[in-house]
C-alpha cells in the first residue's frame with residue numbers, strides 16, 4: 060500500500076515510515092494539512108496516518124477537508140489525547156482507527172493489519188454483491204467435453220502465473236465467469252477484480268474509465284477521478300469485449316501492458332500500475348488485426364495465453380447437468396423443491412442449438428421456473444423456438460407466476476423479453492417499455508439478448 064503520513068513531528072514521521080517499510084508498504088510525508096491535501100491531489104494513496112494536533116491545526120478539520128475534496132481512503136489518527144471523547148468523535152466522523160501517542164512500532168503494524176483485513180473483507184463483499192447481481196447459479200468448472208476440460212486445465216495452471224490472458228468465444232460462453240475464477244485462483248485473489256465493459260463507452264469516457272482524469276481536462280470532468288487501473292491495483296483488470304477499444308486507447312493500453320505505466324487524462328505525471336490484464340472478445344481478433352482495427356503488437360501481448368471457449372452447441376454432453384443445476388438454483392430461490400424437467404422438455408432442450416449459450420440457457424430455465432406451476436417443467440413451459448412451436452403455458456398476456464412467488468426483477472426481465480419479441484424495432488420496444496434505447500441496450504445485454 061502507499062500511505063501518507065501527516066504529522067508535524069519528524070521523529071513520529073520516521074518511526075511510522077520505518078514500521079510501514081518493514082511491512083512492505085511505501086510512505087510519503089506531509090508536515091501540515093495544506094501539504095497533505097496537495098500530496099493527496101498529486102498521487103494515489105491507500106491510507107493516511109493523520110495527527111490530531113498538527114501544530115495550530117486540528118487534524119479533524121483536515122480530515123473533514125479531505126472528505127469534502129473527495130479523498131475517501133481510510134484514515135488512522137494519531138492522538139496524544141487518547142481520551143475516549145476524542146476517539147469517539149473521530150470514529151463518528153468516519154476515522155477508521157486511532158493510535159495513542161506515544162506509541163511503539165508494533166501499534167502501527169497492528170493498525171495496518173486491521174486495515175488490510177478490512178480491505179480484504181470489503182473486496183469479498185463487493186465480489187459477493189456482484190455475484191448476486193449476476194444471479195449466477197452454481198457455476199461448474201468441470202465438463203464432459205474435452206475442449207472445455209482443456210480450457211479449465213490451462214486456466215488453472217496459468218492462473219498462478221502473472222501472464223496476461225485472452226478469453227475467446229461466442230457471447231454467453233462464460234468468459235467473464237472464468238476470468239473471475241482465474242483471479243480467484245491467482246495470488247492476487249485478496250485484491251480487487253475490476254471489470255471494464257469496453258464498447259458501452261465513448262473513446263474519451265473509456266480512457267477516463269481506465270486511467271482516470273483531472274478536473275477540467277474535458278467537458279464534464281468536474282472533479283479528479285482515479286480510473287479502474289488504479290482500482291484494480293494489486294489485482295486483476297478484466298477488459299470485456301476488447302476488440303471494440305478505439306485505436307488511440309489501444310496504444311495507451313499497450314504501454315500499460317508493456318511498461319506498466321500510464322497517465323491520467325489531463326496530467327503529465329506518469330504513474331506505475333501493478334495489475335494483471337485479462338481480456339475477452341467474441342470477435343476474431345486476428346481478423347480485426349488484418350482489417351487494421353486492432354493493433355498487432357497489442358494482440359501479441361494479450362495472446363500469450365489464449366483460451367477458446369466453445370459454444371454450448373459444441374458441448375452438448377454438459378447440457379443436462381447444467382439444466383439440472385440451474386433448475387435447482389431457481390427452484391430454491393423461489394422457495395420450491397423437487398422441480399424436475401419432463402423427458403420431452405429435456406429432449407427439446409438437447410435438440411436446440413443455444414445461440415446465446417450458457418446465458419440463454421440460464422435465462423430460459425429461469426423463465427420456465429416462473430411459468431411452470433407444478434413441480435415439473437414441461438414442453439409447454441419452454442419458449443416456442445425451443446419447444447418447436449407449442450404454446451407457452453403463460454399465454455400471450457398472462458404470466459403464471461404473476462401474483463405468485465416471483466420477484467419484480469423476474470417479472471421485468473420476462474416483460475422486456477416479450478416486448479422485444481413482439482416489437483419490429485428496438486426504438487419501438489423502448490417506447491413501449493417507457494425507457495430510452497441506451498437503457499434498453501444495457502438491459503438486453505444483461506439478459507443475454509445481444
Ligand SMILES: Nc1ncnc2c1ncn2[C@@H]1O[C@H](COP(=O)(O)OP(=O)(O)OP(=O)(O)O)[C@@H](O)[C@H]1O
Pocket residue numbers: 193194195196197198199200228229230231232233234235236237299339340341381417418421
Ligand atoms: N462455468 C459456468 N457454469 C455454469 N454457468 C455458467 C458458467 N459460466 C457462465 N455461466 C452462465 O452464463 C452466464 C454468462 O456468462 P459470462 O457473462 O461469463 O459470459 P461471457 O462469455 O462473458 O458473455 P459476453 O461475451 O456476452 O460478455 C453467467 O451469468 C452464468 O449464468
